[in-house]
Amino acid sequence: MRTLTPVASYPVCPIVSFELCRQASNKLFFPCNISENLAKASRVHKTYQLKAGFWESIKSGILNNNTTQVVEPPSTLPEEEEEPLPQEFVLIEKTEPDGTVEEIIFSSGGDIDVYDLQALCDKVGWPRRPLSKLAAALKNSYMVATLHSVRKSPGSEGNDQKKLIGMARATSDHAFNATIWDVLVDPGYQGQGLGKALVEKLIRALLQRDIGNISLFADSQVVEFYQNLGFEPDPEGIKGMFWYPKY
Amino acid sequence: MEISAAAATAAAAAMPMHVVEGHTTKKTMELKWVSRRSRGGKIQMEKTMKTPLESKPKAPATLQALVPVFISTNPSHVNPDDLSDLFIACNLSCHRFPNYVDAGGGRCVVEAVDLHKLRVALSHSSVLVSVFCKPNDVIGCSSSSSSCLKEKQQQQQKKKIVGFGELLQNVVMPVTPLNSQLVGFGRAVSDLGLTASIYDVMVLPSLRGMGIGRMIVKRIIRMLTSRDIYDIAALCSENERSFFEVCGFGDDILGSTAMMYTRSSVSTNPQDNQIVKPAGRKLLLVPPLSKTSPYSKTMKS
Numbered sequence: 449m450r451t452l453t454p455v456a457s458y459p460v461c462p463i464v465s466f467e468l469c470r471q472a473s474n475k476l477f478f479p480c481n482i483s484e485n486l487a488k489a490s491r492v493h494k495t496y497q498l499k500a501g502f503w504e505s506i507k508s509g510i511l512n513n514n515t516t517q518v519v520e521p522p523s524t525l526p527e528e529e530e531e532p533l534p535q536e537f538v539l540i541e542k543t544e545p546d547g548t549v550e551e552i553i554f555s556s557g558g559d560i561d562v563y564d565l566q567a568l569c570d571k572v573g574w575p576r577r578p579l580s581k582l583a584a585a586l587k588n589s590y591m592v593a594t595l596h597s598v599r600k601s602p603g604s605e606g607n608d609q610k611k612l613i614g615m616a617r618a619t620s621d622h623a624f625n626a627t628i629w630d631v632l633v634d635p636g637y638q639g640q641g642l643g644k645a646l647v648e649k650l651i652r653a654l655l656q657r658d659i660g661n662i663s664l665f666a667d668s669q670v671v672e673f674y675q676n677l678g679f680e681p682d683p684e685g686i687k688g689m690f691w692y693p694k695y
Numbered sequence: 696m697e698i699s700a701a702a703a704t705a706a707a708a709a710m711p712m713h714v715v716e717g718h719t720t721k722k723t724m725e726l727k728w729v730s731r732r733s734r735g736g737k738i739q740m741e742k743t744m745k746t747p748l749e750s751k752p753k754a755p756a757t758l759q760a761l762v763p764v765f766i767s768t769n770p771s772h773v774n775p776d777d778l779s780d781l782f783i784a785c786n787l788s789c790h791r792f793p794n795y796v797d798a799g800g801g802r803c804v805v806e807a808v809d810l811h812k813l814r815v816a817l818s819h820s821s822v823l824v825s826v827f828c829k830p831n832d833v834i835g836c837s838s839s840s841s842s843c844l845k846e847k848q849q850q851q852q853k854k855k856i857v858g859f860g861e862l863l864q865n866v867v868m869p870v871t872p873l874n875s876q877l878v879g880f881g882r883a884v885s886d887l888g889l890t891a892s893i894y895d896v897m898v899l900p901s902l903r904g905m906g907i908g909r910m911i912v913k914r915i916i917r918m919l920t921s922r923d924i925y926d927i928a929a930l931c932s933e934n935e936r937s938f939f940e941v942c943g944f945g946d947d948i949l950g951s952t953a954m955m956y957t958r959s960s961v962s963t964n965p966q967d968n969q970i971v972k973p974a975g976r977k978l979l980l981v982p983p984l985s986k987t988s989p990y991s992k993t994m995k996s
Contacts, residue, residue: 625789
């Protein structure tokens, strides 16, 4: 039996394996159909690309040895459209005196339970909105960033308590404009920089795709919060207006 | 009256257009008439061809410079190259803070739109509205709009009273996206659940003041409300504000403030490695990865 050797540093590309299979026996190493594998491979390929960028930026952040500003030219998009690749990582980890470990996990995969979100909106005192509309809005948002708290008690293996504690989402036309809506953090977890982390992640993801018009509509009590994050109210006289039906 | 006879004929000669109304996803294309006198509001003569039985022609005081325009919500009618030309003609940019280039003679115009990005933006817009007009009418209107004296303008308009022959020509060879010029545009981006934002509403300068812009915004709103979206926002500059007010927009009753990300640099420390991204004439700072997070463990990709 012929073993497949990886071509590059990426995992075995099905294209290569297909060729080898044809030359060798009729045995296919990938039982499922090739086109599906090709799609999977391209997705895996892109994930590896993201990981490379992710670790590069962490390295550069830690090393701190560059002195000048790096102006990234507008990135050349590949032919096919890609949604922002979902990330998930631990933002903060705390160990309590009794040994319970609490992790705050950031996720941009949009994996969110609408009922949990409704409960969180109630907690922060927002008016109720129809669940179906909420679900549709989440599904059609460009990016939904969430924060979950996972508590692991010592000894109770596999009995993790997972709770939604924060969310922010952005709608966009994927090219020029984006609007950030619905930024909320559980009142019990506010004041720790979690809201800031959520918004900064959104901005990061949007700017990586050269989406430069990032806007939002801030309630009066949070204008200062967003100013600290780099937002300017009514820049150059640009104002937000809303439609009011006149019956 | 001359016009009502012609209108009846036009209405009877049913246009071979796909004009199914009712289902929200069906695209509607309509022929409309706009008049230069519409500035007053009440005198505008508007006839929709979609349901001749329902058409309510308002009694026109005088027929002056009636121009047939074709309004479409079909995304396939939008040609990115034509749209890019319209952007240039209106001196608008997709960037909120555009770069200006010297066009000679002391004029500063916005730089051209990136066509690839424009295509991406169009394909991800929930609503696209485009308005077309026959090139002859565009030229005719631009010549009359160049006059500055009111009397001179009225004199010129009197010469353009629409005759029966012209109306018949519009019936036989109606305005369609194929034989006409893109003169107006507007789009909206929505999450199709709760909110929507309107962007890039524009009308060729020579055809302004005829109600085309209002028509575009009204159509966008209609498309959104038919999908049960009532939270419709628009970011507008100083000179666009009165236009949107006329279209039924106002300041947020909840008193929210529109804000945009404009940070370009946060650190004076030359040691910091800062990444910035160009957006028009702004260089926006990409928020650095937080150094305070103890560690980042990639859990799943």
